Amino acid sequence: MRQYFLLQFRLLNRHIRDFGLHPMAGWLMGAVLFVGLSFFIFHKTEYAVYAYLLAAFSLLAKLSEKGRNEFLRGCFPDRQYYKIRLLENVFVALPFLIFLLAKWHVMEAIGLGFAATALAFFKMGMGGSFTLPTPFGKRPFEFLMGFRKTYYLHLFAYFIAIMALCVLNFNLGIFALLLVFLICMTYYSDMESGYYVWIHAQQPQAFLRNKIKAAIVYASILSLPLAAVLSFVFYEYVHIILAVILLGYIYLTTVVLAKYAAYPQGMGLPQSLLLAFSLALPPMLLVTIPYFYKKSVKHLEFVLE
């Protein structure tokens, strides 16, 4: 078991090195970012606890993935397997738990602790031959696969939206709408293998145009029903809802371009920081969108032309 955790530690360090950082610096930066971001969102919004729980559950759900757990179960005797899973979940949930307690969200902290323990005994994921239907089959790629992996997060976003309507809280509704876009943006976090870019009989410009078009159309399918209901109930704030949708489209475009600007290696630290700053300070997008576009075209030319 000790060997397993040492191996996981080594793998994480490799990821940090691939990202362009010394492991020590990476761990330190991660801790500072976690604490900083936690203070930031709790300071900014009263609904931070929802986002916080969502982030913790997403990480726990990732550890509970069916394939991963079947592999672990095949490697370790039952007793050791459950010990590993329990410890993994505790490691992941602990930082969130400590911060929730520090902020006096005691009930939520207890709930998270309970979930972390319970999830150690469950495998998540579709078993057997069930295929989750999606409306994204015409252009089957990022949204189709992303939605199947994160459908429960969308259900959560819509649940928050329903809560917002029940208590007539516009800010909570906007938070749910932003959450939908945020989830969609994660669909562009992984770099596909060269083969899946190479198969396209398109110039880089057309390739990027199609990617952006699909991102906007499919994000609309997920976000517009929510936006429509919000607009109906909070009609006096329609302009804000429209602005958030527009911002969501721009963010999605930026993420698509940033992804292929780092093709084929994937985003390193400089690109990630540039993307993060651009998303935090939207006027910067006037510079970064053309920059990412030019870099994407240049990097795609080798494979597509």
Next chain:
Amino acid sequence: MITIEHLSKSYGTKQVLHDVSLALSTGRVHGIVGENGAGKTTLFKCIAGLEGYDGDIQSSLSPLKNYLGFLQTDPFFFTKITGREYIQLLRNARNLPQTDIAAKNIFDLPLDQYAATYSTGMKKKLALTAVLLQENQVFILDEPFNGVDIHSNILITEIIKQLKALGKTIIISSHIFSTLSDTCDEISLLQQNQIRRTVPQSGFAALEEEMRAFTVGDALEKLDLR
């Protein structure tokens, strides 16, 4: 027609291909044989444009990659994509219109199941179906018979013959010599990173015997089976 001239490829200091020259004629099936690590897959990737190289590859089709179907030895599938969606993805990549995929499902694959759950042979058949439905002019089939059941092997052989009859250019690698001798017009021997020679159908038997002698050598004596 695809002409490869003086193609070389290295990864760092390790040379994988050295001065490879080949002429691949339209409407012919060209086999490539060689041991594991001889450089077959690298050669295919260079032809496809998936790897950079030194030397020259010329084709009457430009850019060649837009007319090329590449069946990889070990096709990669994303975790949450069904067989039908995979085929759709590859057709979309070539800007082809919607088609009745189920009607063309000649290997009887469970198209609405996630491709990642398929067996090795089913994955190969799915990747082949997708590449065929891309309506390519040139096909690179890297180990198309690997892991596939005997019935499908027969079907794949017939598909290759049909592609040839349609005037397509086909390049195949296989470790099963009989599958190549059944389908190929000529076979090139890739050995120690170089094309040693290319033989027509009349020389297949001699080539197979030569490969057998070279491969077996004194291996059985060394093994000293008891």
